Structures are given as structure tokens and as C-alpha cells.
Amino acid sequence: MWPFVCQFIEKxxxxxxxxxxxxxxxxxxTFSFTKVDVGHQPLRINGVKVYTENVDKRQIILDLQISxxxxxxxxxxxxxxxCRAGVKSIQVHGAMRVILEPxxxxxxxxxxxxxxxxxxxxxxxxxxxxxxxxxxxxxNGLSDTVILDIIANYLVLxxxxxxxxxxEAQMAQLRFPTPKGxxxxxxxxxxxxxGKDTYLKGLVKGKSDPYGIIRVGSQIFQSSVVKESLSxxxxxxxxxLVYEHPGQELEIELFDEDPDKDDFLGSLMIxxxxxxxxxxxxxxxxLDEAPRGKLRLKLEWLTLVPDxxxxxxxxxxxxxxxxQASDGLSSALLILYLDSARNLPSGKKTSSSPNPLVQxxxxxxxxxSKIRYKTNEPVWEENFTFFVHNPRRQDLQVEVRDEQxxxxxxxxxxxxxxxxxxxxxxxxxxxxxxxxxxxxxxKMKIALRVLHLDKQERPPDHQHSARVKRPSVSKGGRKVPVxxxxxxxxxxxxxxxxxxxxxxxxxxxxxxxERAPPPExxxxxxxDLGRSSSSLLASPSHASVKEPTxxxxxxxxxxxxTQELRxxxxxxxxGTTLGQSPLGQxxxxxxxxxxxxxxxxxxxxxxxxxxxxxxxxxPYVRMYLLPDKRRSGRRKTHVSKKTLNPVFDQSFDFSVSxxxxxxxxxxxxxxxxxxxxxxxxxxxxxxxxxxxxxxxxKGWTQWYDLTEDGTRPQVGT
Numbered sequence: 001m002w003p004f005v006c007q008f009i010e011k012x013x014x015x016x017x018x019x020x021x022x023x024x025x026x027x028x029x030t031f032s033f034t035k036v037d038v039g040h041q042p043l044r045i046n047g048v049k050v051y052t053e054n055v056d057k058r059q060i061i062l063d064l065q066i067s068x069x070x071x072x073x074x075x076x077x078x079x080x081x082x083c084r085a086g087v088k089s090i091q092v093h094g095a096m097r098v099i100l101e102p103x104x105x106x107x108x109x110x111x112x113x114x115x116x117x118x119x120x121x122x123x124x125x126x127x128x129x130x131x132x133x134x135x136x137x138x139x140n141g142l143s144d145t146v147i148l149d150i151i152a153n154y155l156v157l158x159x160x161x162x163x164x165x166x167x168e169a170q171m172a173q174l175r176f177p178t179p180k181g182x183x184x185x186x187x188x189x190x191x192x193x194x195g196k197d198t199y200l201k202g203l204v205k206g207k208s209d210p211y212g213i214i215r216v217g218s219q220i221f222q223s224s225v226v227k228e229s230l231s232x233x234x235x236x237x238x239x240x241l242v243y244e245h246p247g248q249e250l251e252i253e254l255f256d257e258d259p260d261k262d263d264f265l266g267s268l269m270i271x272x273x274x275x276x277x278x279x280x281x282x283x284x285x286x287l288d289e290a291p292r293g294k295l296r297l298k299l300e301w302l303t304l305v306p307d308x309x310x311x312x313x314x315x316x317x318x319x320x321x322x323x324q325a326s327d328g329l330s331s332a333l334l335i336l337y338l339d340s341a342r343n344l345p346s347g348k349k350t351s352s353s354p355n356p357l358v359q360x361x362x363x364x365x366x367x368x369s370k371i372r373y374k375t376n377e378p379v380w381e382e383n384f385t386f387f388v389h390n391p392r393r394q395d396l397q398v399e400v401r402d403e404q405x406x407x408x409x410x411x412x413x414x415x416x417x418x419x420x421x422x423x424x425x426x427x428x429x430x431x432x433x434x435x436x437x438x439x440x441x442x443k444m445k446i447a448l449r450v451l452h453l454d455k456q457e458r459p460p461d462h463q464h465s466a467r468v469k470r471p472s473v474s475k476g477g478r479k480v481p482v483x484x485x486x487x488x489x490x491x492x493x494x495x496x497x498x499x500x501x502x503x504x505x506x507x508x509x510x511x512x513x514e515r516a517p518p519p520e521x522x523x524x525x526x527x528d529l530g531r532s533s534s535s536l537l538a539s540p541s542h543a544s545v546k547e548p549t550x551x552x553x554x555x556x557x558x559x560x561x562t563q564e565l566r567x568x569x570x571x572x573x574x575g576t577t578l579g580q581s582p583l584g585q586x587x588x589x590x591x592x593x594x595x596x597x598x599x600x601x602x603x604x605x606x607x608x609x610x611x612x613x614x615x616x617x618x619p620y621v622r623m624y625l626l627p628d629k630r631r632s633g634r635r636k637t638h639v640s641k642k643t644l645n646p647v648f649d650q651s652f653d654f655s656v657s658x659x660x661x662x663x664x665x666x667x668x669x670x671x672x673x674x675x676x677x678x679x680x681x682x683x684x685x686x687x688x689x690x691x692x693x694x695x696x697x698k699g700w701t702q703w704y705d706l707t708e709d710g711t712r713p714q715v716g717t
Contacts, residue, residue, distance in 0.1 A: 118249075191230075212252055362397070391417065661696070665691065
């Protein structure tokens with residue numbers, strides 16, 4: 001299929017991406033692609049996930065792990081400045097969702113195919129001549145990342161490519177997609193952040209100027225900056241549309257603002273399917289990829305209901321919370337499908353056909369359609385959404401304008417109160433334009449949906465808070481118990497009445513950033529476990545296992561996992577399971593392909609893993625080729641649910657020469673995907689494989705012992 005995919009990509013670049021770039025900046029108005037050749041190396045699909053639970057039975061949802069590394073030849077120019085640039089190679093890595101819907105009882109059985117990325121993919125472009133391009137007056141404030149964002153976001157939710165396979169009538173619903181819900185994010189405060197600002201050449205540690213970047217798909221919000229604080233309070237609120245779940249996540253990164261380059265303070269990733277399940281969460285979340293720090297969020301999952309009777313209660317609720325929002329919270333969502341216009345008048349200064357576009361606004365929030373050139377009967381077929389504070393008092397303002405002559409071709413005002421009285425709170429019709437021709441109309445479908453928070457009744461022993469707040473693995477390798485500073489845990493919620501949970505250190509680093517200090521000795525009831533394992537691990541027959549520090553063993557903090565680990569260590573000490581690793585093993589095939597100039601790693605299976613819960617574990621395998629720990633260098637298998645002996649049989653490769661790879665180390669971690677925070681995963685065990693062997697070109701398949709931090713490299717044979 002690749003030659004035909006290339007034809008589609010060329011069309012995509014010329015007809016869709018180029019106009020988007022031209023509209024992004026006045027100085028890019030003459031931007032165009034003069035050649036698009038993406039090369040002969042095809043795109044790879046490294047894995048496919050099919051959703052079988054909690055999905056509409058009239059659709060099929062697939063998530064494809066897309067990987068493309070290709071030499072290509074893409075030339076672009078800006079005629080206005082006689083400037084040319086090009087692209088020599090492109091890398092794209094990300095999760096692309098494919099939806100087949102609606103399923104129908106006739107060939108081809110599927111009504112349409114929709115493609116999009118759940119979040120912005122990793123996109124790396126090797127430019128030629130870009131420096132000259134960015135030296136153009138007016139463009140020197142831009143960077144290649146701006147252009148990357150334009151290209152990447154075209155295929156990121158809520159944007160998508162939809163390919164109809166059936167008649168127009170069956171496509172109507174696909175053209176008017178309703179979000180699955182709205183996520184209201186109360187970005188409240190943080191505590192115990194790193195002090196990144198230093199004085200006297202680093203001798204005096206200062207504070208930080210923290211701010212947050214919040215992402216849901218292509219929707220990005222940035223908080224205000226709190227000056228000189230390690231415990232900042234923001235108390236800001238953001239509202240984001242959620243079109244797809246499961247699979248979509250809330251991503252948050254904290255930074256310290258600096259004059260030159262902002263320092264990273266930690267991150268957080270939350271599975272939105274879990275938020276929908278809980279409806280309302282007000283929690284302290286430990287930060288990932290940082291040695292310390294936690295963030296307090298209040299998350300509300302709002303459902304979209306076509307019920308005007310619920311509006312009064314919603315309005316009362318958001319007025320009560322208004323003090324937390326700078327602009328008032330939303331009570332409803334307006335969804336608008338802009339179809340077409342008819343019999344538009346010609347431009348006032350000439351009799352030629354206009355270049356019409358539509359400007360729409362609700363309150364001070366405005367959006368604009370694409371331009372349709374040289375036509376009195378434009379067809380747009382575009383979707384728009386507006387958050388509405390009070391639909392009883394607000395209007396939808398619509399104006400059709402001629403872009404070429406900067407004049408109005410007609411306008412329209414729709415009081416949103418009309419929608420409250422309409423069937424299903426929806427209007428689908430042609431509207432007569434004011435200040436226009438006598439027969440000038442615009443066709444739109446508009447729907448109002450009340451944002452309803454379903455405050456579920458919770459049993460007294462509901463455990464979601466305890467599950468979220470459990471001690472977590474920071475990427476700096478230190479484990480700390482997370483306790484809310486607001487109030488102590490109450491009996492029945494895993495709090496003060498329970499015996500202390502051992503906090504087990506280790507794990508090493510798992511991501512970008514500076515390496516954290518070694519784990520600190522834990523005061524929480526570890527000496528018994530440490531004593532039994534110390535005598536065991538010091539024996540010569542177990543020399544391959546690293547001698548423990550006072551906070552030993554794996555990055556496992558759940559009581560079930562800790563209990564099982566103790567039992568296994570006792571078995572090893574008594575010689576009942578001699579020669580086995582207490583954390584289990586992983587089977588890998590490793591070889592270097594000189595023909596492809598790649599290191600190929602096949603992850604076959606694991607055995608005898610630690611159980612993270614009563615249902616077992618949800619293991620997956622993560623790999624880096626050290627010292628590269630960038631996100632682009634990470635490889636991950638799929639997740640195997642509820643098993644201690646998962647089978648993966650997945651192949652991965654790293655582009656690296658043989659002399660270079662023999663100086664590198666393969667970092668392999670088996671992690672547990674269960675739990676609330678999709679990024680806050682417990683470590684089940686690690687192995688570091690030194691790749692110095694002369695047999696690397698022939699390859700080998702071997703079982704490796706998993707250890708608590710993998711610090712003793714194992715050489716394959």
C-alpha cells in the first residue's frame with residue numbers, strides 16, 4: 001500500500017497542511033510545497049490494540065502504534081521572500097486511533113473510516129535551509145517547533161481525517177460529532193517543588209517560579225507564574241473537550257520560569273477513563289520525572305445532556321464556584337456544524353464572486369471558518385464548539401464576510417434561549433441572513449448541551465482516594481508516602497488505623513531529567529525485611545543479585561506485593577527456590593543487523609513476576625538504549641492484563657551502528673500498568689544488558705533475572 005499512501009500524503013501536504021501554514025502567520029501567506037516525496041521506507045505499525053469494553057457496539061476502535069523513520073525529499077518555498085528550504089528526513093512516533101463507524105448491514109459494512117492522533121505525536125524533522133527561512137523579517141520569532149505544531153496538530157484531536165465509504169445520508173452523524181464529555185480541571189496548588197533558582201554560583205539554593213502546562217489532546221492551557229515559591233497556589237480552572245476515551249489522557253507539566261530556558265519540575269498523566277468512572281476527584285498527585293513534589297487537582301467529569309430542566313441547578317452550582325474562575329465556569333456547550341451558504345451577494349466594490357468566510361462568537365469567544373474562494377454558494381462542512389456561561393442571556397453571533405474586500409456579506413443573531421425551547425435542544429435549518437441579499441441564507445446545525453456533574457453516591461468504604469494516593473515511584477528513583485496536607489486520612493480509607501506500609505526504594509531513573517540522589521533509608525518498618533534479605537543476598541551462591549541498601553528490593557509499595565516479596569525472599573533464604581530471582585525473569589532475543597544497521601530486540605515473555613494486587617499484575621516492558629533516555633528513544637510493549645507470566649513476542653529496533661552499540665547498555669524495565677495514574681506505574685523489576693559481546697551480530701535468546709534496580713549489568717551469551 002505504501003505507494004498509494006505516499007500519494008495521499010502528498011495530497012495532504014499540498015491541499016491541507018500548506019493552507020494551514022499560510023493562515024498561521026501573515027509572513028507565511030505565500031508558503032507552498034514544491035516537492036513532496038516521503039521516500040520508499042514504509043511506515044511501520046508496531047502494535048494494534050482493539051477496544052472491546054465500554055465502546056459503542058456500532059463502532060470498532062483500534063489504536064495503532066505508528067513508527068515512521070524515512071529519508072524523504074520535501075521542498076518548500078515562500079515566494080514573497082524568494083526563500084527555499086527543505087526536509088531530508090522525518091521521524092513520526094505516536095498512537096493513531098482508527099475508528100470504523102457506523103457499522104451497517106450492507107457492503108462495505110462500515111460507513112466511514114476516521115484517523116487521528118490521541119495526542120501530539122513525536123515529530124522530528126531534519127531541515128535544510130531552515131536558518132535562512134527563519135531569518136526573514138517577521139519570522140525570526142518563529143522556530144521550527146511552530147511549524148511542527150501546525151503539522152502535528154492537524155491530525156490531533158479534535159481534528160481528524162474522515163473518509164466516507166457510504167452515502168451522504170449515513171455520513172450526517174459523523175459530520176456532527178458530539179464530545180464524549182467535558183473535563184473541568186481545577187488547577188489548585190503544588191507543594192515541595194524543587195528549588196531550581198540558585199545564587200552565588202550554586203552555593204545557595206533558592207526557590208522557583210513555577211507554572212503549569214495542561215494538555216488534553218491538542219487543547220493546551222498555560223497557568224500563571226507564581227514567583228519565588230516551592231508551594232505555589234494557582235486556583236485556576238480550565239475546561240477541555242474529550243472526544244475519545246478510553247486512551248485519552250490529561251497531561252500536565254510543571255516548569256520553573258527562567259529568562260533563558262525554563263527548568264522542568266515534574267509531570268503527571270491521568271487516564272481520562274478513570275476520571276469519567278469517578279466523576280469527581282479532589283486529590284494530591286505525586287509528580288513523575290522529579291525527585292519530589294506533588295500537585296493538587298480537582299477534576300470534574302461533566303456529561304452533555306439535552307435537558308433544559310437541569311440548567312437552573314447547574315447555573316446555581318457554577319455561581320457558587322465562580323470565585324475560583326477568572327471568567328466564570330460554563331453551564332453548557334454549544335456545538336455548531338457550519339454547512340453552507342446560498343445566494344450570497346457579490347462584493348460591494350466589484351461584481352466578482354466573493355471569498356466568503358464565517359465569523360462566529362458567543363460572548364467574547366470568537367472563531368472563524370476557512371475561506372472559500374470565488375463563490376456565492378460556499379460549502380464549509382466544519383465543526384465548532386463554544387463553552388457557554390449562561391445560555392438564557394447569551395447569543396450566537398454569525399457574520400459572513402468577504403475576505404478579499406474586507407466587507408460584510410450578511411449577519412445573523414440566534415438567542416441561545418431558543419435552543420432551550422427546541423426539540424432535543426437542537427436547530428437544523430437554513431437561516432435568513434440580515435443586511436444581505438433577499439434570498440441569502442446560511443445552513444447550520446446547532447445544538448446546546450447542559451454540562452451536568454453526576455455526583456455519584458459513594459459507599460462509606462469507597463477506596464478511590466487511597467488507591468490514587470498510594471506511595472508512588474518517582475522517576476528519580478525515590479519513593480515517598482503521599483499524605484494530604486489538608487486533613488489526615490480517616491479510618492476506613494486506608495489511613496491511620498492501618499499498619500504502616502513498607503516503602504521500598506530503588507528503581508533508577510525512567511525518563512528525561514537529572515539523576516536524583518540515591519534512595520534515602522526508609523523509617524517505615526523495613527528492617528525486618530532488610531535483615532532477612534541482607535543475609536540472603538550476601539551469600540556467594542547469589543552473587544549475581546545486588547547487595548541491598550537499607551531501603552531494598554523492588555519499587556513495590558502495595559501490601560500484597562510486599563507480602564509476596566517477603567515470602568519469596570524467605571524461600572530463597574531457605575533454599576526452596578534456589579537459583580531463581582525473587583522478582584522473576586524476562587526472556588529477550590538480542591542481535592545487531594548489519595544490513596539494516598539496527599539493534600533488534602524481541603521481548604518474548606516474563607515469568608514468576610510479583611503480584612501487584614489480588615488480581616495479579618498488568619505488566620508491560622519499557623526499554624531504553626542508554627545513555628539515551630529521551631522519550632523518542634523509549635520502546636514499550638503492549639500491556640498484558642492480570643497475569644504474572646505474560647507473553648509479548650514483540651520486536652523493536654534501535655537505529656545504531658555495531659561499533660556504537662557495543663558501547664551502549666540496554667535498559668529493560670518490567671512495569672505494572674495498573675492503578676489510577678497511567679504514568680505512575682510500579683516497577684516489577686529491571687535488567688541492564690551490556691552489549692559488548694562479540695556474538696551480537698549472531699544474536700542470542702536468553703532468560704534474564706529481574707532485580708530491584710538492574711544496576712549490575714548482565715552480558716548476553
